[in-house]
Each structure stands twice: as C-alpha cells, then as structure tokens.
Amino acid sequence: MRTGVFICQEDAEGWERINLHAVESYAANLPTVETVQILGFRPKLDPVALAEEIKRNRLDRIVIAGDSPGFFKPAFTRAMALAGGDTDEVRLASFREHGALGSGATVRAESIVACAVMGVPFSLAARPSTVATRPETLIIGGGIAGIQAALEIADAGKQVYLVERQPTIGGHMAMFDKTFPTLDCAACILTPKMVAVGQHQMIDLMTYAEVEHISGAPGAYKVRVRKRARHVDLEACVACGICSESCPRRSPSEFDMGIASRKAIYIPFPQAVPNAYVLDESSCLYFESNGQRCGVCAKKCPKQCIDLSQEDELVEFEVGNIVLATGYDVYDARRIERYGYGKLPNVFTALEFERMSNASGPTGGKIVTKTLKTNKRTKTEDWVLDPEGPAPSSVAIIHCVGSRDAQHNPYCSRVCCMYSLKFAHLVREKLPDATCYEFYIDMRAFGKGYEEFAERIAAEGTFVIRGRTAQVVEQDGRMVLKGEDIVNDRMVDTPVDMVILAVGLIPAHGSDRIAQMLGINRDEYGWFSELDYNADPTGTERGGVFVAGACQAPKDIPDTVAQASAVAAGVLKSVTTGRGPDSRAELSLSDIEMRARTLARV
Amino acid sequence: MAIRVNPKLIEELEIYGAEDVQNCYHCGNCSAMCPFSEEPYILPRRAMRNLQMGLEKKLESSLDPWLCYYCGQCTESCPRGAEPGETMMSLRRWLTSRYDFTGISRLFYRSGKFELAMVIGAAILTGLAFVLWGISRGSIHNYDPPNEFLARPTIHIFDWALAGVLLVLLLSNCTRMWWFTIGRDRSIRVPWTAYLRKLYLLPLHFLTQKRYAKCERKRPWLIHLILMISYLIMLVLIMFFLREMQGGPAIDWRVHIFGYIATVGLLGTTIFALRGRFKKSEPQYAHSHETDWLFLVLLILGAFTGILQHMLHRTGLDVAANITYIVHLMIVVPMLGLEVPFSKWSHLAYRPLAQYFAAVRAEAVARVPQKARAAVATPPVVG
Numbered sequence: 001m002r003t004g005v006f007i008c009q010e011d012a013e014g015w016e017r018i019n020l021h022a023v024e025s026y027a028a029n030l031p032t033v034e035t036v037q038i039l040g041f042r043p044k045l046d047p048v049a050l051a052e053e054i055k056r057n058r059l060d061r062i063v064i065a066g067d068s069p070g071f072f073k074p075a076f077t078r079a080m081a082l083a084g085g086d087t088d089e090v091r092l093a094s095f096r097e098h099g100a101l102g103s104g105a106t107v108r109a110e111s112i113v114a115c116a117v118m119g120v121p122f123s124l125a126a127r128p129s130t131v132a133t134r135p136e137t138l139i140i141g142g143g144i145a146g147i148q149a150a151l152e153i154a155d156a157g158k159q160v161y162l163v164e165r166q167p168t169i170g171g172h173m174a175m176f177d178k179t180f181p182t183l184d185c186a187a188c189i190l191t192p193k194m195v196a197v198g199q200h201q202m203i204d205l206m207t208y209a210e211v212e213h214i215s216g217a218p219g220a221y222k223v224r225v226r227k228r229a230r231h232v233d234l235e236a237c238v239a240c241g242i243c244s245e246s247c248p249r250r251s252p253s254e255f256d257m258g259i260a261s262r263k264a265i266y267i268p269f270p271q272a273v274p275n276a277y278v279l280d281e282s283s284c285l286y287f288e289s290n291g292q293r294c295g296v297c298a299k300k301c302p303k304q305c306i307d308l309s310q311e312d313e314l315v316e317f318e319v320g321n322i323v324l325a326t327g328y329d330v331y332d333a334r335r336i337e338r339y340g341y342g343k344l345p346n347v348f349t350a351l352e353f354e355r356m357s358n359a360s361g362p363t364g365g366k367i368v369t370k371t372l373k374t375n376k377r378t379k380t381e382d383w384v385l386d387p388e389g390p391a392p393s394s395v396a397i398i399h400c401v402g403s404r405d406a407q408h409n410p411y412c413s414r415v416c417c418m419y420s421l422k423f424a425h426l427v428r429e430k431l432p433d434a435t436c437y438e439f440y441i442d443m444r445a446f447g448k449g450y451e452e453f454a455e456r457i458a459a460e461g462t463f464v465i466r467g468r469t470a471q472v473v474e475q476d477g478r479m480v481l482k483g484e485d486i487v488n489d490r491m492v493d494t495p496v497d498m499v500i501l502a503v504g505l506i507p508a509h510g511s512d513r514i515a516q517m518l519g520i521n522r523d524e525y526g527w528f529s530e531l532d533y534n535a536d537p538t539g540t541e542r543g544g545v546f547v548a549g550a551c552q553a554p555k556d557i558p559d560t561v562a563q564a565s566a567v568a569a570g571v572l573k574s575v576t577t578g579r580g581p582d583s584r585a586e587l588s589l590s591d592i593e594m595r596a597r598t599l600a601r602v
Numbered sequence: 603m604a605i606r607v608n609p610k611l612i613e614e615l616e617i618y619g620a621e622d623v624q625n626c627y628h629c630g631n632c633s634a635m636c637p638f639s640e641e642p643y644i645l646p647r648r649a650m651r652n653l654q655m656g657l658e659k660k661l662e663s664s665l666d667p668w669l670c671y672y673c674g675q676c677t678e679s680c681p682r683g684a685e686p687g688e689t690m691m692s693l694r695r696w697l698t699s700r701y702d703f704t705g706i707s708r709l710f711y712r713s714g715k716f717e718l719a720m721v722i723g724a725a726i727l728t729g730l731a732f733v734l735w736g737i738s739r740g741s742i743h744n745y746d747p748p749n750e751f752l753a754r755p756t757i758h759i760f761d762w763a764l765a766g767v768l769l770v771l772l773l774s775n776c777t778r779m780w781w782f783t784i785g786r787d788r789s790i791r792v793p794w795t796a797y798l799r800k801l802y803l804l805p806l807h808f809l810t811q812k813r814y815a816k817c818e819r820k821r822p823w824l825i826h827l828i829l830m831i832s833y834l835i836m837l838v839l840i841m842f843f844l845r846e847m848q849g850g851p852a853i854d855w856r857v858h859i860f861g862y863i864a865t866v867g868l869l870g871t872t873i874f875a876l877r878g879r880f881k882k883s884e885p886q887y888a889h890s891h892e893t894d895w896l897f898l899v900l901l902i903l904g905a906f907t908g909i910l911q912h913m914l915h916r917t918g919l920d921v922a923a924n925i926t927y928i929v930h931l932m933i934v935v936p937m938l939g940l941e942v943p944f945s946k947w948s949h950l951a952y953r954p955l956a957q958y959f960a961a962v963r964a965e966a967v968a969r970v971p972q973k974a975r976a977a978v979a980t981p982p983v984v985g
Contacts, residue, residue, distance in 0.1 A: 338635075338679070400629070405681035441629040470634030470679065484630030484639070484647060491639050 050079030133580035134320030143171020145549025152568030181453035218543025260362030331402030392497035403504030413504035632676035668956030674885020714892025832867030
C-alpha cells in the first residue's frame with residue numbers, strides 16, 4: 001500500500017523529547033511509505049489541496065502522526081474522499097496516547113508510526129512480553145479502590161500488602177454520607193469491606209505508613225515501607241478513648257476537613273480500621289516540649305498500650321505486582337478568589353459539606369451555618385460550626401469549581417455534577433423549607449441512572465439554573481451570588497445563606513514521587529497514564545504496575561470499584577501463572593516492527 | 603419572522619479581530635463579571651451566542667457592543683479563553699462598517715494596507731493642493747500676512763467645509779444606526795417624547811463618559827477622558843479661533859494657553875496608549891488591530907507637527923514653519939476625513955448615541971405589556 005505520513009502538532013508544548021526529523025527519516029525508509037511531511041503546529045489544512053497531494057502521490061493509506069492527531073482527522077478523511085480513496089485507510093499514530101513521553105520518546109514515536117503505516121493497532125503489536133512474577137502484591141492506597149483490589153486478590157488466597165498513608169483505611173469514601181445515584185449509605189457499603197480487610201489472613205495492612213523506596217524489576221520489586229510511629233499498640237488498643245479525653249491539645253480534624261477539631265491523640269472516626277487511636281506528633285504537647293511536659297495519655301491508658309518512645313519502623317519485602325490506588329485530592333478553592341472561600345464563613349467545599357451532612361460527622365448530620373462566637377481564652381471572635389446553630393434558609397451549589405476552566409484545570413472532574421445533585425437532595429431532605437439552587441454549565445449525568453437522578457432532583461423542587469456563578473459577594477450581611485440565568489436570558493442576584501463549591505479533583509499529593517520511583521508516565525495534569533486508553537486501561541508502561549481508581553483519572557465509586565476488580569484480575573492472572581507482563585520499554589523497535597509485520601500479513 | 607443565518611459570520615468577524623468566539627461554552631461568567639450587565643442589555647455572552655449562531659441581523663440591531671468599555675474583566679475570568687472583551691471590540695469595528703453605507707469602512711477594516719494607502723493618497727493630494735494654492739498666491743518665505751503662504755481666512759473656510767462634509771457623512775451613519783437599532787424594530791413603539799426626555803444623555807455621556815468610569819479600573823477612563831477633552835479643545839480652537847491660533851509670532855495667551863493644555867493632553871495620552879499597546883500592559887491593549895495603530899500614529903504625528911509648526915513660527919523660521927504646516931495638514935486632513943466617518947473615530951458619535959438609544963429603547967420596552975415581553979419575568983426555571 002502506498003502510504004503518506006503527515007506529522008501534525010496540536011499541543012504547543014511537550015514535544016522537546018521527540019526528534020521529529022529522526023521520525024521523518026525513519027518513516028521515509030519504511031518500504032511502503034511514499035511521502036513524509038512535517039506540517040507543523042496546528043496547520044490550516046485544506047482538503048482540496050490535500051486531495052491533490054494524495055492523487056499526485058497515488059496514496060492508498062494516510063498516516064497522521066502527532067501528539068493528538070485525531071484533531072486533524074476530519075480534514076484528511078475529507079481529502080481522502082475527494083481523492084476517491086478508502087477513508088478507512090486514514091490512520092492515526094498518536095504519540096501521546098501510546099506513551100511517547102519520557103526518555104526514548106523518539107524511538108517510541110517511530111514504532112507508533114511503523115504500526116500505523118502497516119495498519120496494525122499499536123497496542124496489539126507492542127504487547128509486552130512476560131517475565132517470572134512473584135506471588136505477593138503491593139497495593140498503595142487504602143481507599144475504596146485499594147480495598148476492593150486487596151479483597152479480590154486476598155480472597156483468591158494470594159498475599160497482599162496494603163499500604164495507607166492515613167491512620168485508617170477508607171479514603172474519601174469513608175467521609176461520605178450517601179452515594180449517588182442510589183442514595184445508599186456509603187458507610188454501609190464501605191465499613192464491612194474495611195473490616196474484612198482488617199481481619200483478612202492474606203492482607204498485611206500497614207496504615208500510617210508510606211512507601212519510601214521501590215527497586216528491582218517487573219516480577220520482583222523490592223519495596224521499603226516506612227511505618228510512622230503511631231505510639232499506640234494496634235493489638236492492645238481497644239479504642240476506649242480515655243487517652244483522647246485526657247489530651248489537652250486540639251487541632252483541626254483532617255478527616256472532617258477542618259470543620260471540627262480533634263485531640264492530638266485521636267481516632268479519625270469511630271469505624272476506623274484498624275480500630276485504634278493514633279498520636280499525631282506535630283500537634284502533641286509531649287513532643288513539642290521534647291518529653292518535658294504532659295504525657296498524660298500514657299499514664300491514663302488502662303491497657304498501657306501507649307508508647308511515647310516508639311520510633312518509625314522500616315519494613316522491607318518483595319512483591320511481584322504493584323497496584324497504584326492513590327486516589328485524588330480536591331482542588332484548593334482558595335485559588336479562585338471570587339468565590340470567597342476562606343474569606344466568607346459560609347462558603348463550604350464539597351468535602352466539608354459531605355462531613356457536615358454525614359450523620360456521624362461533627363454536626364450529627366445537621367446542616368447549619370457557622371455562627372460568630374467569642375473564644376473565651378483568646379478573646380477573639382471566630383466563626384464556628386455549632387450543631388445547634390441556625391439552619392440555612394437557602395443554599396446554592398456552584399458547579400465546575402476549578403474544573404473545565406482554562407485558568408485552573410481544563411478537564412472535567414466527572415463526579416461534581418452528580419455529587420452536587422446529591423447535595424441538593426440532602427439539603428431538601430433535611431431542610432424541606434430551604435431553597436436550593438444548582439448553578440451549572442452543562443449537566444454531565446452520564447452513568448446508569450444518573451440522568452433520571454438529575455431529573456428527580458429538579459422535580460423535587462431544586463432550582464437548577466444553567467449558568468455558572470461568576471462571584472459571591474457580601475451585601476448587607478448576606479451572601480449574594482451573581483450569575484447569569486442563560487436559559488431565561490437574564491441576570492440573577494441570588495441571596496443565600498450557604499454556598500457549596502463543587503470543587504474538582506486533582507491527583508493526590510505525592511503521586512509525582514511515586515511516578516518517579518516507578519518510572520511510569522503521568523499525563524499533563526498529573527494523573528497516572530494507563531498502558532492503552534482502550535485496550536489496557538489498568539496496566540502501565542512498567543510491567544507489573546497497575547492503576548486502579550481515581551489516580552488514573554477522576555472517577556466515581558462504581559467505576560473505581562470496577563477498575564479495581566479488573567486490576568485484581570490482571571494481578572491474579574500473573575500470580576496464578578507465575579508470569580506477569582514485562583515493561584513495554586523492554587520491547588525494541590525491531591521487535592515491534594516484526595510483530596506488526598506478522599499481524600499485518602494475517 | 604424569518605431569521606436569516608450567516609454561517610460565515612464568525613469567519614468574517616475574525617478579520618475584525620474576534621478569533622476565539624468558537625471557544626465559548628456559555629457558562630455566563632463574563633456577563634456576571636461585567637459591571638454593565640443589566641437587563642435588557644446582557645453583556646457580552648449574548649453577543650457571543652448570536653455570533654456563534656450567525657444571527658447577523660440581530661447583531662446588527664444590537665447596542666450591546668457600544669455599552670461595553672473593554673475593562674477586560676470578562677476576558678480575564680473567562681474559563682475558555684474565548685476573549686469576550688476582544689469580541690465586543692471586534693463587534694464595534696464590525697458595526698462601524700455596517701453603519702457606513704459607502705462600504706469604505708468595510709474595506710478599511712478588512713485591509714489595513716488599503717486604509718494606509720488611502721491615507722497616504724489623501725495626504726499627497728492634500729499636500730499638493732495646499733502647496734499649489736500657497737505658491738499661486740503667496741510666498742513660502744512668509745508665514746504671516748501680507749503675502750502669507752497659507753492664508754488664514756481660506757484655511758478657516760476649508761476647515762468648515764471639511765467639517766460640513768464629515769458631519770453629513772457621520773449623520774447619515776448615525777441615522778443608519780438609529781434605523782438598525784430602533785427604527786426598523788416593529789415590536790416596539792417609541793413615544794417621541796422619550797427622544798426629547800432622554801436627549802440630555804447625549805451631551806452628558808459625550809462630555810463625561812461616565813459609564814466608562816463605572817469599570818473597576820479607573821485609569822483607562824481617565825486616559826480616554828483626557829484624550830477626548832484635549833481633542834475637543836483643539837477642535838474648538840481650530841473651528842472658532844483659527845485666526846488667533848495661527849496669528850503671531852507673539853503668543854496670544856488667551857488662546858494659546860488652551861492649545862498648550864490640549865497638546866500636552868493629546869501627546870501624553872497617545873504616548874501612554876502606544877506604549878500600552880506595544881507592551882500589551884492592559885487587557886484592552888492586549889490585541890491591536892491595524893486600525894488601532896494607524897489611529898494612534900496619525901494622532902501623535904498630528905500633535906507633533908502642530909507643535910513643531912508653532913515653535914518654528916515663533917523662532918522666525920518661516921519657510922520651515924510653512925513646510926511643517928503643510929505636513930501637519932497632510933496628516934490631519936486624511937485623519938479626520940477618513941477616520942471620523944469611516945473608522946475608529948466615528949465612535950465619538952456612536953458611543954453617546956448608543957447610550958441615548960439604549961435609554962429610549964428601554965423606555966419603549968417598558969411600555970410593552972408584561973405578557974408580550976417574552977422570557978423576562980419568569981421565575982428561575984425549574985430543571
């Protein structure tokens with residue numbers, strides 16, 4: 001087949017690593033290639049001129065090569081049709097999608113072009129070979145993704161090491177009150193799984209621990225984990241809470257997103273797994289005074305399980321597979337000043353509201369606004385969340401905070417529309433007299449039962465207004481949202497008592513370090529890159545390293561669970577056969593070429 | 603009523619400077635950020651929408667672009683980089699070309715080279731005419747009478763003639779503006795008393811530009827006001843006090859003091875604007891159309907030659923003063939003759955007129971019975 005290769009650039013950056021002229025001369029030397037052209041950055045493509053080009057070179061196949069070549073496909077398809085060729089033979093060689101990112105990007109780009117020229121999907125031709133794999137698995141992150149994968153693998157009788165940074169597993173899902181769209185109780189689904197993890201024979205659970213170093217090769221990774229000093233004996237602690245009662249120090253609770261406080265020795269929430277207290281050195285008086293003062297918890301503990309002299313412990317072990325389930329953080333709403341988060345007391349982020357509406361949260365599930373109270377000790381006035389405080393008479397939820405915004409994150413965070421609708425339902429359920437507004441740009445209710453859920457919320461009497469609010473201002477002691485009601489073509493100034501910002505998702509902090517440690521790619525926003533977008537969404541470039549859940553891209557709970565189970569299937573395949581995937585980088589250009597040629601002949 | 607859609611409208615607007623309209627996904631951020639967004643004039647998203655849909659007639663009859671002063675808040679907060687502020691600016695250029703019945707304006711905006719060629723052509727013609735006229739009846743060695751090179755009374759007559767032509771052209775454009783925005787709209791009936799009652803808005807907005815002052819950033823308004831007032835002073839001096847202005851060589855402080863003030867104002871603001879456009883220091887300076895550059899360059903050259911001519915005259919270098927005067931005329935005549943009716947300067951009429959028409963229109967709309975006023979008074983729509 002007479003083939004023409006056209007190299008088009010869509011993205012202004014990220015091309016430094018690819019030597020386009022090397023790719024050009026490589027492609028020109030492929031047997032069927034008639035012409036190779038570098039068209040440059042976002043070329044203005046004229047289908048008529050391209051059709052002439054196709055006719056002149058008598059091309060049967062066109063390969064568009066570049067970072068996001070799909071962007072240019074319509075023009076080439078049109079040209080092919082004008083030239084009377086087969087439009088199915090307009091093929092893409094997507095550099096970015098197939099991982100031509102890090103070192104060796106040029107060789108990878110060449111192999112991608114080679115596959116496209118031969119008309120073979122890259123993922124088929126560049127399937128990594130296998131290596132002998134150890135049976136143990138390391139899972140990093142103990143959220144719902146890590147829990148699900150751990151249980152699936154351990155239930156099959158295989159050893160799992162589950163490492164979690166926080167003192168408890170459960171991740172973000174443990175903070176939620178309800179799940180969308182079924183409005184199931186999140187804890188009722190999650191806590192049995194958490195307990196199962198905690199009790200499982202085959203799961204070695206390491207909480208309050210971080211992976212410090214990973215070395216070795218696919219199939220046999222050496223892992224070093226730092227278990228931070230918890231100062232509480234996990235086996236002996238019965239979570240009676242006497243230590244916490246006697247503790248004199250308070251600091252904002254991480255689990256409650258700072259809307260409530262905890263003691264220096266605390267348990268994140270009553271259903272925590274492992275169900276034991278933890279001492280936070282950074283807020284503890286004993287450690288602040290270098291052991292001179294306090295230490296009252298150790299004296300009061302009836303089980304004598306508090307060891308103030310405990311130090312960090314390093315654990316080393318070997319695993320065959322590694323599952324990344326590091327999840328996400330939320331976008332810092334302070335960065336969008338016009339919404340007033342951090343300045344106006346009753347502007348909350350989604351996770352803060354999630355904790356407030358949770359029956360086991362600091363307000364016992366009551367939705368209240370903050371009240372101004374005088375702190376007796378410091379004589380200052382603070383806004384505090386008091387469970388007996390006034391309920392809001394109107395609540396506004398602003399969608400797409402930090403998402404779909406060229407100045408913040410251009411991508412859609414995927415879960416915000418749905419959880420915002422869930423919030424509206426919770427507000428209306430708990431405060432039937434309250435007015436609730438949803439300000440959205442586009443309602444992305446894409447999943448099973450989601451659209452119906454969106455319609456239900458609107459039918460329940462929530463005002464769903466198309467148009468993103470531009471700013472929240474304070475007028476006469478009330479918050480006023482300024483926005484445009486686009487459907488009705490008018491400006492709206494909505495006075496409300498409470499604003500909830502549907503903040504978007506960003507990769508969890510520290511995922512850059514993990515990517516570096518393992519040598520896997522991250523996309524331009526920092527999410528881990530999967531091996532193949534369509535064909536292998538759980539694997540990575542590195543053999544035996546899998547991604548599950550929101551660390552790959554924003555995902556809701558059903559998708560996360562599904563992906564975690566899929567990862568478990570991949571892990572179990574390698575563990576039961578004793579051979580797992582090797583890194584794709586191990587494949588040489590000639591390997592891929594040869595494979596593609598064989599496949600092309602079939 | 604049939605609505606005609608022009609699918610090429612966005613491409614057409616690209617020539618006028620609006621390049622990113624297609625990026626807009628209608629979140630309403632810009633309208634809500636805009637200090638001027640008040641019903642029924644919702645800026646600037648409505649214009650973005652009409653543009654995307656190619657509703658040429660609707661845009662043509664819209665006053666919105668003239669109600670925007672390009673403070674740039676919309677552009678700065680736009681989540682899609684769709685440049686709503688620049689779109690409004692481009693729409694003003696486009697509207698200017700629409701109001702102009704001769705089609706010259708359209709040619710100017712579509713091709714900067716054409717405009718430049720026209721300006722140069724007019725300059726050469728002006729120069730030639732004045733030189734021939736000067737030689738025919740005076741001596742280049744004399745600036746002052748008798749036997750002066752450029753006689754004041756005749757220049758004065760020429761000024762008034764030029765002003766008359768420009769006024770006729772501008773007025774015809776303004777009439778078209780009225781026809782597009784109010785006249786042809788059958789849905790409203792404007793009581794003639796409204797035209798009278800709102801008439802005060804014309805001088806008010808012309809002289810104070812108080813709407814511009816509503817923008818959060820005050821500096822652009824101040825700069826613009828100084829430029830406008832200086833220009834106005836110059837205009838009055840030339841139209842009514844040319845005899846004293848051109849007299850001399852002694853300085854007539856009763857008149858010249860105003861000339862000096864105006865010159866300082868003109869030079870200062872033009873240099874500021876040029877520097878701003880060069881450095882792209884403010885949002886409204888970030889994108890410069892060819893016409894913007896030409897406008898500023900002509901303005902600064904005009905001011906500069908004016909000063910030079912005045913100084914040369916005082917120092918007794920009559921030949922040089924006469925030549926500079928010719929050059930000055932070669933700049934000022936094309937600048938006024940071409941820019942006032944056909945290009946950027948026409949906004950001196952359209953801006954206050956838009957305020958006036960908007961107020962008149964709003965009054966007429968208010969008289970339409972509630973029921974007929976579509977989609978204005980509905981409560982927030984429920985899903």
